[in-house]
Amino acid sequence: MLSAVCSRLAWAPRAPRTVWALTRRCLQAPGPRSCAKQSERAEEPPRTFHPSLLEFLVCPLSKKPLRYEASTNELINEELGIAYPIIDGIPNMIPQAARTMHQKKKQEEVEQH
Amino acid sequence: MAAPRRRSLWSCCGHGWSWATRCCRVPGLCSSRTWGPLGAWPLSQQKRAAETHFGFETVPEEEKGGKVYQVFENVAKKYDVMNDMMSLGIHRVWKDLLIWKMHPLPGTQLLDVAGGTGDIAFRFLNYVQAQHQRKQKRQLRAQQNLSWEEIAKKYQKEEDPLGGSLVMVCDINREMLKVGKQKAMDQGYRAGLSWVLGDAEELPFDDDKFDVYTIAFGIRNVTHIDQALQEAHRVLKPGGQFLCLEFSQVDNPFVSRFYDLYSFQVIPVLGEVIAGDWKSYQYLVESIRKFPNQEEFKEMIEDAGFQKVTYESLTKGIVAIHSGFKF
Numbered sequence: 001m002l003s004a005v006c007s008r009l010a011w012a013p014r015a016p017r018t019v020w021a022l023t024r025r026c027l028q029a030p031g032p033r034s035c036a037k038q039s040e041r042a043e044e045p046p047r048t049f050h051p052s053l054l055e056f057l058v059c060p061l062s063k064k065p066l067r068y069e070a071s072t073n074e075l076i077n078e079e080l081g082i083a084y085p086i087i088d089g090i091p092n093m094i095p096q097a098a099r100t101m102h103q104k105k106k107q108e109e110v111e112q113h
Numbered sequence: 114m115a116a117p118r119r120r121s122l123w124s125c126c127g128h129g130w131s132w133a134t135r136c137c138r139v140p141g142l143c144s145s146r147t148w149g150p151l152g153a154w155p156l157s158q159q160k161r162a163a164e165t166h167f168g169f170e171t172v173p174e175e176e177k178g179g180k181v182y183q184v185f186e187n188v189a190k191k192y193d194v195m196n197d198m199m200s201l202g203i204h205r206v207w208k209d210l211l212i213w214k215m216h217p218l219p220g221t222q223l224l225d226v227a228g229g230t231g232d233i234a235f236r237f238l239n240y241v242q243a244q245h246q247r248k249q250k251r252q253l254r255a256q257q258n259l260s261w262e263e264i265a266k267k268y269q270k271e272e273d274p275l276g277g278s279l280v281m282v283c284d285i286n287r288e289m290l291k292v293g294k295q296k297a298m299d300q301g302y303r304a305g306l307s308w309v310l311g312d313a314e315e316l317p318f319d320d321d322k323f324d325v326y327t328i329a330f331g332i333r334n335v336t337h338i339d340q341a342l343q344e345a346h347r348v349l350k351p352g353g354q355f356l357c358l359e360f361s362q363v364d365n366p367f368v369s370r371f372y373d374l375y376s377f378q379v380i381p382v383l384g385e386v387i388a389g390d391w392k393s394y395q396y397l398v399e400s401i402r403k404f405p406n407q408e409e410f411k412e413m414i415e416d417a418g419f420q421k422v423t424y425e426s427l428t429k430g431i432v433a434i435h436s437g438f439k440f
Binding site: 001050053056057059060061063065087088089090091092093094095097 | 320
């Protein structure tokens with residue numbers, strides 16, 4: 001009887017400790033996942049364009065080579081005067097998405113005035 | 114090649130022209146012949162020429178591209194999950210079979226069109242890397258009499274693990290490419306992989322560039338399939354292979370009945386439950402029915418200039434792999 005009480009008393013203080021350990025484990029468990037999320041965020045797809053792609057890419061309309069303009073992040077076809085944007089490192093080679101350089105010049109003039 | 118380019122330029126101004134023709138429908142002003150985007154064209158013929166199918170609907174050709182874009186924009190995030198659910202995982206086997214049929218050697222340059230989420234590209238990279246490693250092992254085993262210095266030099270030389278192979282993933286849909294790029298990051302694919310936003314009917318690549326051209330489950334969504342096939346013929350090197358994995362006609366009537374039931378009763382429901390989009394999956398299923406059968410598609414590929422065109426039906430004809438060569 002005494003031993004049972006003693007064992008119960010001995011168990012009682014341990015209970016909060018185990019509860020505390022459990023809660024600590026629960027709090028810590030998301031840790032590795034959040035680290036993974038952070039590393040995933042750090043490892044987001046690079047937004048840079050690799051100029052090596054220029055060996056393959058040509059203007060879909062005229063099939064002539066393009067020039068990479070780093071300042072505006074665009075691929076420019078001098079002949080037709082159009083520029084293809086590069087968004088998130090992926091060049092947008094759809095003809096409808098291309099911007100004509102004349103519009104760009106007009107925009108620049110408007111901004112200057 | 115000038116004709117398709119002109120047609121595409123006109124298609125950009127197509128909207129303006131059709132608006133203009135609609136405006137001049139005033140008696141006295143318009144003649145019996147109106148000028149459409151393709152030059153002098155009787156109005157009725159112009160109307161018939163400008164329509165195509167979007168699933169079981171009939172839509173103007175200019176609209177089909179935009180509608181297909183919206184379908185894939187909606188389904189992009191759940192595309193892979195839905196593929197697994199709809200095909201019960203069998204699509205993985207089909208795609209593996211496509212790569213095995215290709216037998217790419219290290220150094221192959223692949224163009225994967227409509228390859229948004231990168232399934233074919235990743236399988237290609239795995240295969241080529243495995244082949245390259247096997248080749249290196251064979252080389253080492255054959256050269257057992259090398260001195261230690263030479264062996265050390267071989268290990269120190271930082272060789273390209275892919276042996277010069279490259280895959281270019283081209284898709285018209287930005288969302289699908291985003292999903293694919295993220296997958297590549299997550300699964301650790303870095304080298305030999307490029308992503309381009311482009312139109313299969315007007316590829317932004319020069320002539321005679323690629324060893325293999327693949328299009329898996331994408332060609333039935335293209336508005337002008339013949340143009341896409343002509344572009345495929347143009348960008349392939351002489352000796353290059355064209356491979357197309359696409360849904361086709363089931364030859365067995367018993368299987369066909371179950372397939373139709375599954376397609377029209379189960380798949381749109383799955384689409385609604387998992388992706389929250391009934392209509393997109395309805396379109397997907399209807400577009401399969403509208404696509405030409407194995408023999409007709411084989412003739413279309415031959416018309417584009419490919420030779421030694423063959424096809425292999427898989428899973429009782431539910432999908433077929435068409436293969437052709439450019440000589």
